[in-house]
Amino acid sequence: MWNGDTSLPSHFHADSTPLLQRHPRSSTVTTTLLFIWTVFPWCDRASGQKPRDLRFYPADRLEVKRDADSPRGDMRFTLEFFLLLTHTAVTVFYCHADQFPPPINFWNEWLDPFTVMLSWTKPSSLPDDHEIFFFLKGDPEDKSTCVKGSLRNYRVSENFLTEENISKDWTYNIWTVKDCEHLHSSKPANTIISTWKPRAQLVKDFKCVVYSEVMKCSWIPVNRSLSLTLFYRFCGSLEESIKSLKTCDEPYIVGERSCCDLHLNYSVEDVCVLVETEAAMSTFIARLSVPPPKLTIREVGDYLTVSATPPEVGEKACWTYEVCHKPCSKTKVCQNTSIGEPTIKVPYDKNCLYEFQSKARMSKYCSRLNSNFSETVTHGVNKPPDLTLTAVSIAVPLILSICVILCCCSYRRRGVIFPVIPDPSAIFEEMMNGSKELKVTGSLYTPVPERIEACKISLESENS
Structure with missing residues (x-):
């Protein structure tokens, strides 16, 4: 029910910022809506009827109770329907009002072989006090920047390396957004970044060993007939980093690898390297390592x-x-x-x-x-293992096994191996008693008679 408050309901606004301040161009529609909201309850009171609570509902939920006896029933229905259409028009206008115009004068400029400066101007149709952001995104998916739009002119520096992109050029886009989570609330402006020389792979297996005051780098040239020039510095887009670009002025060769000592003190920052010839160039981040520990x-x-x-x-x-x-x-x-x-x-x-x-x-x-x-x-050294214990563990069971086997065999042939010896006392006892027959209690040795051949003797006469 209406309680005498002529302000708009709290659910009508998308946020706490006043509608007129957020969207100055919607002032006419909003003023009309405020007028209807204020006048409509006054019309009910003037006709002697109880003021009605006006709320916004979807069209399929709009229920209007018309009094057949009241001549103002049609008028109330018309006003409510007009109010619903006005709310819809303001909502649609509000959605389109969040699509900001893209930045203007978006261009780029190389500051050194690794750094590009991006520059743009805030859209002239946006007031200076309008809170917006500029979101920049390049071809490499990890390159993105969000800048608060509180100034009129902007400059941002980014590092671009040829190893990060397969195509010839980079395309950089920029959006004007309300916040950096809604990237496509406006049409982007873009700029194309091109290198001043064609890109090419000039070296391979480029690596550096880091010491306290120098980095010893080496690589394998792709084409040894080409004359290469090497530049290096710590990566970064600050002016101090840009001015620290150095040249490898004393290259040397060790075996199949070309070498150079980079005079850089150790830092946690990456090292950017430029290798170029008269006709091509290549930029990349050096692969760093330290000597193996002793x-x-x-x-x-x-x-x-x-x-x-x-x-x-x-x-x-x-x-x-x-x-x-x-x-x-x-x-x-x-x-x-x-x-x-x-x-x-x-x-x-x-x-x-x-x-x-x-x-x-x-x-x-x-x-x-x-x-x-x-x-x-x-x-240490590999020593042959001590076999004493192993030999003992094998020999002892073997000897015991042999002994057991011999004992078993001896027991079975004990009569042959250990014959029964007659008792001598029985023989002497019978001899003393005069017994002519000798009783032998056991088997005695009986000699085997020897075979005797008969000899024939013949006499011969002396004359013969």
Whole structure:
């Protein structure tokens, strides 16, 4: 029911900002709506009827109770219907009013081989006190920037590298938005960024080893007949970074790789590199690493204490180490240390040869540096195993088995091996009693008679 308040309901506004202030161009429609809202209850009171509570409902829920005896029933229906149409028109106008015009004078300019300055002007149709944002987005999906639109002219610097884009050019878009979550509330303006030389892959396997005061970089040229020039600096779009561009003035060759020492002190920032010839160019971020850590191995009781030497760069508390060992040519076992702790313990078998390798890795909270695995470091020797215990464990059961077998065989042939010997006392007793017959209690030895051949003797005369 109407309570005498002539202000608009709270659910009519999309936010707490007054409608006239948010959309100055909708003032005429809003003024008409306010007039109808105020006058309509006054018309009911003038006709002697109870003022009605006016609310906005969807068209399918609009219910109007018409009094057949009241000549003002048609008038109230017409006013309510007109009020509903007016609300719909204001809502539609409000939705279109959020589509801001795009920025103007959007252009780009190269500041150095890595940095492009983007510049644009705020739309002239928007007042200076209108709160808006400008959202910029380029071809690489990770390149996006949101800028608050409180000024008239703007300049933003971004790094662009040829390794980030496959096509020849970059396309950069910019929107005028109410906030950076609604990106397509207006038509974008765009600019095309082109390199001053055609892009080409001039080197491969470009990597740098970081020391405290120098970075030793090496690469393999794609075409050794081309003369390459290398420029480098820390990545960034600030003026200090742009002015720090340096040239590799003392390149040298080691085997198949070309090398150069970059005179940069260690920093957590990436290193941007430009390699160019007379006809082409290539820009990229150098792949950095640190030298593999050196290992110190000590015997402590039944354990080996393995310690890694921290790299020259970065805080010691930022490093963690992966130590791999292989005892007696068995499977390799790897173990990670705690952050800032360079020492681990490994159970030690003195009869085994241990092979160790390690690499360093910086914590994600410090930087993204790491190292390759170090050369293999050995400790101990492979000794032949002591076979005494093994021989005893085999010989003793074998001897016992043989003894048992011999005992069994002897028991079965005990009569042959151990014959019954007659009792001599019985023989002497019978002899003393005068017995002519000898009673033998057991079998005596009976000699076998020998065969005697008869001899024939013949006499011969002397004359013969």
